[in-house]
Amino acid sequence: MALDIKKFISRFVEEAREHIKRLGEGLDAMNRDSVDSENINAIFRSAHTIKGSSRMLKLSAITETAHKLEDVLGALRDGSLNYRPELGTLLYRGVDAIAGMVECLAKSGDGAALPPVDEALCASLAQAATGEVSAVVIPPPSIDLASDGRQLTAEPTSPPLATPAPPAATSAPPAQAKLSTSDTVRVRLAKLDELIKLMGEVVSSHATLRQRLLDLRLLESDASPQHWEQHRARLHHFGQTLRDDVQNQELLMDELHDKALIMRMLPLAMVFDSAGRVVRDLAHSVGKEVECAVSGAEIELDRQMIDKLSDPIVHLLRNAIDHGLETSAVRLAAGKSSQGHVTLSARQDGGWVVIEVADDGGGVPVEVIREKAVRKGFISAEQAAGLSDQAVVDLIFRPGFSTSAIITDISGRGVGMDVVKQNIVDDLQGEVTVETRLGVGTTFALRLPLSLAVMRVLLVEVNGLPFGFTAQYVDELIRVPHEEMLTVVERNAVIIRNEFVPVVLLADLLHAPKRLVKTTRSQAGTFDHGMLLVVVRVRNEKLALAVDDLLDERDMVIKPLPEHMRRLTMVSGMVITGRNELVSVLHAPALLELARQMRGQASRTEAASHANAGGAAYRILVVDDSFNTREIEKDVLEAWGYHVTLAEDGMDGLQQARAGTFDAVLTDVEMPTMDGFTLTSMLRQEEKYRDTPIVIITSREKEEDKRRGIEVGADAYIVKGDFDQSSLVDTLRSLLG
Amino acid sequence: MNKQEMTLDQVLSQRREAKREIVNVDEPTAKLVIFELQGDWFAFQGEKIREILSQVDVFFVPGCPTSLEGVINVRGDIESVISLHELLQLPESVDMSSSSYLLGSGAGMSSTIRVDKVVDVVDVLLSNIHKPPTTLPEHLRAIVSGILQFKEKTVTALDLDRIFADYSHGLG
Numbered sequence: 078m079a080l081d082i083k084k085f086i087s088r089f090v091e092e093a094r095e096h097i098k099r100l101g102e103g104l105d106a107m108n109r110d111s112v113d114s115e116n117i118n119a120i121f122r123s124a125h126t127i128k129g130s131s132r133m134l135k136l137s138a139i140t141e142t143a144h145k146l147e148d149v150l151g152a153l154r155d156g157s158l159n160y161r162p163e164l165g166t167l168l169y170r171g172v173d174a175i176a177g178m179v180e181c182l183a184k185s186g187d188g189a190a191l192p193p194v195d196e197a198l199c200a201s202l203a204q205a206a207t208g209e210v211s212a213v214v215i216p217p218p219s220i221d222l223a224s225d226g227r228q229l230t231a232e233p234t235s236p237p238l239a240t241p242a243p244p245a246a247t248s249a250p251p252a253q254a255k256l257s258t259s260d261t262v263r264v265r266l267a268k269l270d271e272l273i274k275l276m277g278e279v280v281s282s283h284a285t286l287r288q289r290l291l292d293l294r295l296l297e298s299d300a301s302p303q304h305w306e307q308h309r310a311r312l313h314h315f316g317q318t319l320r321d322d323v324q325n326q327e328l329l330m331d332e333l334h335d336k337a338l339i340m341r342m343l344p345l346a347m348v349f350d351s352a353g354r355v356v357r358d359l360a361h362s363v364g365k366e367v368e369c370a371v372s373g374a375e376i377e378l379d380r381q382m383i384d385k386l387s388d389p390i391v392h393l394l395r396n397a398i399d400h401g402l403e404t405s406a407v408r409l410a411a412g413k414s415s416q417g418h419v420t421l422s423a424r425q426d427g428g429w430v431v432i433e434v435a436d437d438g439g440g441v442p443v444e445v446i447r448e449k450a451v452r453k454g455f456i457s458a459e460q461a462a463g464l465s466d467q468a469v470v471d472l473i474f475r476p477g478f479s480t481s482a483i484i485t486d487i488s489g490r491g492v493g494m495d496v497v498k499q500n501i502v503d504d505l506q507g508e509v510t511v512e513t514r515l516g517v518g519t520t521f522a523l524r525l526p527l528s529l530a531v532m533r534v535l536l537v538e539v540n541g542l543p544f545g546f547t548a549q550y551v552d553e554l555i556r557v558p559h560e561e562m563l564t565v566v567e568r569n570a571v572i573i574r575n576e577f578v579p580v581v582l583l584a585d586l587l588h589a590p591k592r593l594v595k596t597t598r599s600q601a602g603t604f605d606h607g608m609l610l611v612v613v614r615v616r617n618e619k620l621a622l623a624v625d626d627l628l629d630e631r632d633m634v635i636k637p638l639p640e641h642m643r644r645l646t647m648v649s650g651m652v653i654t655g656r657n658e659l660v661s662v663l664h665a666p667a668l669l670e671l672a673r674q675m676r677g678q679a680s681r682t683e684a685a686s687h688a689n690a691g692g693a694a695y696r697i698l699v700v701d702d703s704f705n706t707r708e709i710e711k712d713v714l715e716a717w718g719y720h721v722t723l724a725e726d727g728m729d730g731l732q733q734a735r736a737g738t739f740d741a742v743l744t745d746v747e748m749p750t751m752d753g754f755t756l757t758s759m760l761r762q763e764e765k766y767r768d769t770p771i772v773i774i775t776s777r778e779k780e781e782d783k784r785r786g787i788e789v790g791a792d793a794y795i796v797k798g799d800f801d802q803s804s805l806v807d808t809l810r811s812l813l814g
Numbered sequence: 815m816n817k818q819e820m821t822l823d824q825v826l827s828q829r830r831e832a833k834r835e836i837v838n839v840d841e842p843t844a845k846l847v848i849f850e851l852q853g854d855w856f857a858f859q860g861e862k863i864r865e866i867l868s869q870v871d872v873f874f875v876p877g878c879p880t881s882l883e884g885v886i887n888v889r890g891d892i893e894s895v896i897s898l899h900e901l902l903q904l905p906e907s908v909d910m911s912s913s914s915y916l917l918g919s920g921a922g923m924s925s926t927i928r929v930d931k932v933v934d935v936v937d938v939l940l941s942n943i944h945k946p947p948t949t950l951p952e953h954l955r956a957i958v959s960g961i962l963q964f965k966e967k968t969v970t971a972l973d974l975d976r977i978f979a980d981y982s983h984g985l986g
Contacts, residue, residue, distance in 0.1 A: 542874055544876075587876035587877075588876065589874065589876065590874060636890075636892050637892070638875075638885070638892060638894075639885075639892060639893060639894050639923070639924065639925065640922075640923060641894070641923045641925070641981070641982045642875070642878075642882070642885075642894055645875065645876075645877045645878060646877065647876050647877040648875055648876060648877065651885065651892050653887065657871075657887070658871070658873060659873040659885055659886070659887050659892065660873070661873075661874075661875050661876060663876070
């Protein structure tokens, strides 16, 4: 029988990965402190094992590299060679080359597909073993700053200039220091035993249920009208026993489920462990001094997430080193230490894990990004002026914003940030935030659910069809009387605690068909008690979705959609209900985006209808701390032809007002840093705003508030509860003449 | 029957029988799943179809293109339901209660395809499957792999790999 070499290759890959990891750790240890013989012994053994087992499978390129590596380690072990940092770098290259070949093998499963051995590297290693490390030519890893930012890692095995590159080398995958994870998972035997024991329990519990079925048949056959009382007692008893059985079964299932899920959990170390080396390689390639600190690697995450985390994390690390950290000279001039610091940390926060990549570099240059965004045509100059700093920084997540041209020009951040965001938000149901301070540094925070498999899900009903929301996006559930609904730019909105929140019928958004057979659970009449709204929130943006009914809320297993359907952005997965129905779990960020598009269309239609409204040319400053309120007021005003600039609190408003010229100011009252009353009175002290119309829009209805508004110099006071767009526009018109 | 009790003639005739059977089997055949859509008969290669399901509940998924009718639950796995009506330019079926679902895989994806009914699963001699005529309408040319006669009706054999490949490229 022919030998099934494939089976052996996959075993070899598994084993080699372990040894490569050990080699990496050993070299890290050598690099950090003194060289101890035990450590050298351990890594020597690893290199030796790789050599031996690869030779058995005739993987000569791996054998050759491992052999040369072993020689150097052997020389270190017997003391004929002393450890030096340059030697460490060379050893890392050797390990990386082996790792690259092993990954190539893992992909192809065929030893013949391996790239040829890197002769130059082997020669360097051989030379090093004799003690002549100084002569070694180590080509710097090439960092590709291509616009897609897809290439994450250094390419350390390209041959030195003296040797012409063999043609095969171009097609062979580079030896990547990629943070990779394996396809298999090791489970402690004890855990597996527990699972098997539980499975046994489930089987016996099933046997009990079978017995109950027999009991029931017996009851049936014994039933006679004469002994009705006795029969009823037996039936009651049967019911009780069955209930106990079901409860037992439930406990068992829960436990079984928990135990099975734990097996999917892997420590973040799978991704974090190699970060140190990636940082070192990248820092070396751009000629910066960087120290990397890692913490929280012990936190366990669903393996599905671990797999998808390595790319975004490498992206962020790259970014921190490439663009976040300044060169030593710049750092020293700014009074910082010459060595930059990158921190990769993870911490648990309730049912979430927060992973942060922080640097102590120059921070994101907000003004440069603002200017670039306008020049690139992403936003208009007016829009740019109205954006808050945070909103400007968020522009780096826009697809296409982070092209290499921009990056090199502005030395700012943004290599493939859209890819990072997509990975985290779309694939992992998480959030990405960025905090930056000029001259102090930047922190990217990835917020992720602990497990993708089980999540808290809220089930609602629309047109007789169930839909789910993952709890992380649900802000609140409210019922609003119809009369409290406002119409703004042909669209509904409600005021929730001093904030305008747009309202959309979920059925319209989803184009949900009407289920022909009315389900029993859906009761007509819910509409009479007002609209039931699910308020979803993504960062600071809210959207109220009108639904017919609430069905359930509990932890549910989320199943992935078939591969080819994953491009449907609106659905992040499916859950199965107790009635065995498949329910789409809606992806709130996509719903917000869709609602925004619908709003855009509505605004344009409305603007067209008011084309001759005469609002044109007037510049209005809108000050409100709620994102939604700002956006809605902006929509209304732009629909009527006004030019709108936004400010997110009183202080921001004052600065914007001083920096520009506005024909009218609309402001909220309650805002952080400076309230609307103060803003109004401050503006009145400015020469150019002495007579400019100022309109206060607030949910404060009290007479004394209105009086105070007038006292500080406001021209009009609109209560949000009475708000409708025509009153705002009419007020403005009458004030502006 | 005990071997010793066989006469020489019997043994010889058995061998001839066996030989004749081998000759019959030697001619290459293809397994086809023949199904009906709006009165027309079509077929997929048998090895591409993993399972035939009937009486399943199809669940709506928002944002799907019209050819994607929703999803079904196949023993815990979620599979999509594709309708070929649009592709083949056939009118939509009105009554879906008697539909069958062919669970197929090809071109790296897996999905069910809703058909009005399954006619038969048969082994057909390859020599009986003819090349599609050049007069085939434009929209069918790429996806038809052959034409055959079965029970006095024309059956159009469709290329599932091609359909799925087009499908996964076209979506999104």
